[in-house]
Amino acid sequence: MAKRGIKYTLLVLVGAVLVYNSVYIKSLQAVKAANKGFDVDGYASNYLFKTIPKSTAAFTDFALLRNTLQANPSEAFDAYSHAPSDGDIRYFMVNGSGVVVSKDSGYVWLEDSAKQSFKLASQYIYGTAARDAAGLVSVDSFDNTMVFNEVSEKINFLIKKQLTPTLQQLAVGDSLRFIGAIELNRKDPVLAETTIIPLHVEKSQKERR
Amino acid sequence: MKHLNIWALLLLLCLGCGNKNKDGQPKQIAIVVSTLNNPWFVFLAESAAEKAKALGYTSKIFDSQNNTALETDHFENAIAAGYDAILFNPTDAEGSVVNATKATDADIPVFCMDREINSRTAATSQILSDSYAACVQLGKLFVGDLDRQGNYAEILGIVSDNNTWNRSKGFHSVVDNFPDLKMVAQQSAEFDRNKAMEVMESILQAHPDIKGVFCGNDAMAMGAYQATVAAGKEDQVKIYGFDGAEDAVNAVKDGKINATAMQFPKLIAEKAATLADAYFKGERNFRKKLPIAVDVVTPKNIDQYIAYGKKN
8 A cells, every 4th residue: 555655656746747847838928028128219219319429439530431441441341340240241330521512312412621422311211321330239139130120220210200301401502510321341342332321410501612 | 665766767867857968978969940841941950960060069950840839849859868059940939939948948058040039048149140131232122123113022931930020121121212112912921932932823813013022032032933934924023032042043143033142051050050169168158149141142243152152
């Protein structure tokens, strides 16, 4: 009788251990909830309107970048670019100024004091340059890359909504100071063909040239 | 007394589940892959196994057949068998979190490959293609190729996989800026070639005027291509894929599809195995998410690429 009791006790014990190690229950809702708490709108707004204007150390003077790219492209990429991955596409956060020389439906063309022309996007704002150029937003801070990419889309949305109207109202001859993000391919870095995504624009005194 | 010893032995065996290999034995790496029904994932798994072997470890490949329950079984077995690390290509961004957590809780490091799980803590590190950024580039190409106007369709991958949405959203972040480009159909074919062919056949019947189709992977792009050939519309419909699979790279070369995006599965797999090696040697400080750049491959630069990677 005692033997049978021990046998059944051990059977129950073994069964309990097997069940404990075989079944893992975690609510899918709980997993999903972990991602839904992130305030994408607030994060993007804070980044664009508070963090960026204060992060002057992360900017590269546009003329300096041009000169460095001409003299030593590799050094320019190593010193001034950022990207979440290690591919050929890299991003630069630049600041500069220029005078509007022409406009079309998608871009404002400017010329700087060295008579070099470049363009700012005034209509189509896409890609991850605005998020990645300063190297201030890390994918490691996000539970998943979808949220990381939502941040990029929200930053672009805010730029389009709040900054591009200023660019669209500019007239030829207007002067502009800007902070902007650009994307360049390490294999073929053609600065003249790249588009600057504006992150901060400031119209200065009009001076016809 | 004899029976008591047997039961005690069984109990000890159960409690001992998850123990690592004894010192001196080659470490074992489990390679758990979402499906081996797609050559891209076969290449990913075999590349991981080759690298593990080169590093001095034994490995075994487990096929989850896109089934999270089967994936759970594989994790249970890997933990019980005492595998020392798991290189993991998940089936489901949410549903696979539990499996990775289970291994991590058993002190078995988990390194995700290509597909993401929605957690920063469940896996030791996640090596992921930057699908979104690549599809921004594909979107730009698409807009230019279609001259900013016309009807088009999109064939999505598995809806519970983050790659599906990162690719779709990257593409739409560009294309949706152009109102004369109208998406007339968007359907999932679950990353499957045959399903994509069926989906494309029905899309072409309902919308015979489409000028382009964006597909979430190369298998679906090739399925879509077969459907356009069957409908006699292969010259009308521009096709875009994603992966860099062998048949898609050849199809870009032959002008059958317009572009794909090269994901570099060998690089991803080798990185995962190398991180596992570093873990075995004591490293514990890993980046939680490690994006890998993806190249857009078109007829213009096809000479630089081979299946699954760049030419040396």
